[in-house]
Amino acid sequence: MNQKQWEQFEALYTELQLQPVDERQRFVARLKIDDEVKELLLASLDETDKSEQFFDSLRGVADEILNEKALEYERPPETIGAYKIAHKIGRGGFSSVYLATRDNDFSHRIAVKILHRGLEGSSALNRFYSERRILAALNHPSIASLYDGGITDDGRPYLFMEYIDGVHIDIYCATNNLSLEERLRKFLQICETIGYAHRNLVIHRDIKPSNILVDNSGRVKLLDFGIAKLLDDSDIEADLHETKLGTRVMTPMFSSPEQIRAETITTSSDVYQLGLLLYRMLTGAFPFSRKSTNRFDLEQSILQDDPILPTSQEKTAGYIEPAALRGDLEHIIMMALEKDPPRRYGTVAELAEDIQRYLDGHPVKAVKPTMGYRSSRFLKRNKSWAIPTLAMIVILAGSVISLFYQSQLIRQERDNALVLEQQAREEVAKSEKLSEYLIDLFSVNDPTQGG
Structure with missing residues (x-):
């Protein structure tokens, strides 16, 4: 316009x-x-x-x-270099992604990302080249690889990338009916990948199910660094410029509160989005009420409303029974979804560590530690031997108590016997004295005796 x-x-x-x-x-x-x-x-x-x-x-x-x-009038080139465009497989706000094959060899497929026509002089072009720079710097088995890039004959930049034949992570979990542990293991793979990006000073900023695929081998693949951010001053200035123009680039449903408020974005924003992703993978639901499809209402709900507890959601086919999420796991999710960044996990590694501690039965950071809580985690973690051992301790304790009680009874009976024996002796002594007295008495008054 x-x-x-x-x-x-x-x-x-x-x-x-x-x-x-x-x-x-x-x-x-x-x-x-x-x-x-x-x-x-x-x-x-x-x-x-x-x-x-x-x-x-x-x-x-x-x-x-x-x-x-x-x-409506967008048409990709029929060929780019040695690759022939097959069909569109994805579309974003600034670019579209196409499947391409080399010389009609369908066994050799790549994904081609092309900037939309008419955006060559906009901030979208800067983002496109930023994505190319970021992908070139990242080398990880769970991040779609960048092969090459260039300019089409009609002047639009493109990227040749690894083609991932996969399924969105939430759909994969549901259609394969993964167990709770299997879903958490997949989530840990995602955390490790995001953590790798953070260690290379890259914030993804658009973590959502459609940007995480699971390929045929079961490996997760992180896609679309189109709005990713490098942690340097130039990117911060670009963000501030776009905020002033009112062109915030984000997916509203999977945006962090600070993204909606157009504040400075840190790795904590990715932690929040990972919390949303985990919520979705486990429940198939969204943690905020969507009374309308209006973007403003959705953003206000994210900013003001408390997230719906996972255990309060209805059971959805293909997802985990909400009651199974009660306790530590629910605390972990809710800590990741804190609106105030300092109240969340400090890093993705801390979030992943708490998930691992949950899987191992250890106390988690998201729950305030108490003696009772730590004891319950210990018993859960070591139930294979702790329960039999505890049973033996109870039996031994019962035996000790029983023996003590029996010894007390025996001691009491012995004391009673001693008392009775003493009483008997006293009675015998009394009888003997009485006998002696009577004998003496009769001896004194016997008429047959005397002078």
């Missing part, structure tokens, strides 16, 4: 707000103006009164509409 069209839109938008709500659609329909301006006015009706920041993001809406119209 050129400057003249934008000025026309702003003037008409102001006038549109003065119309009765039920008359606004007809007001726009009667206008004899450029189709692109009219389409943007109609789109604005759904956003009106939603946010005082409407104009800040409206340029992004305009770009999306214009991109859609441009793509």
Whole structure:
């Protein structure tokens, strides 16, 4: 949209707000103006009164509409170098991805990413070259490889990349009915890959199921570094420039609060998105209520609402029973989804470590440590021998108590016997004294004795 069209839109938008709500659609329909301006006015009706920041993001809406119209006439080259374009396999806001084969050899396939026509002089071009630079610096088995790049005959940049014949991670988990442990093992692979990117000063910023495939061998593959960020000053300045223009590039449903607020993005944003991804892999659901498809409502829910507990979700076919997530795992997910970055895991490695500790039955960082909690984790971790040992201890303790009780009874009976014996002796002594007394008495009064 050129400057003249934008000025026309702003003037008409102001006038549109003065119309009765039920008359606004007809007001726009009667206008004899450029189709692109009219389409943007109609789109604005759904956003009106939603946010005082409407104009800040409206340029992004305009770009999306214009991109859609441009793509209606988009045609990729039939060939690029030795590769023949087969068909489209993906599309983003600034580029499309095609499957290509070498000299009709379908066993040799690559993915070709081509910038959309008309964006050669925009910030999208800078992002395209940034992605090329990032991919060239990354060498990891779970990151789609970059083979080459260049310019098409009609002047558009392209990238030759590894073609991944795979399935989105959440769909893979559901269709293969993976167990809880199997899903967590896959998630640890993803964490290791993101951690590798972070160690190379790259923040992905767009971690979502559609950007993580599982190939035929079962390995996860991380895709699309199109909005990834290098941790240097030039990228920060570029982000600030785009924020001022209202062209934030992100996937709203999988955006961190700081992305929505257009704040400085750090590795903590990837930790948050990994929390969203894990939530999705386990429940098949989204942690925020989506009462409407409106982007503003979704963003406000992410910023203001508490995430829905995984155990509060309904059971979805192919996903884990929510009740099985109660306890440590739910605490881990909720810690990753904290709105305040300092309250999340400090690094992806810390998140992965807590998942591993959960799998091993150790206490996790997300739960406040107490003696009872640590004891329960110990018993769970060592139940193969701890339970029999505990049973033996209980039996031994019972035996000791029983022996002690029996000894007490024996001692009591012995004491009672001694008392009775003493009483018997005393009675015998009394009897003997009485006998002696009677004998003496009768001896004194015997008439047969005397002088």
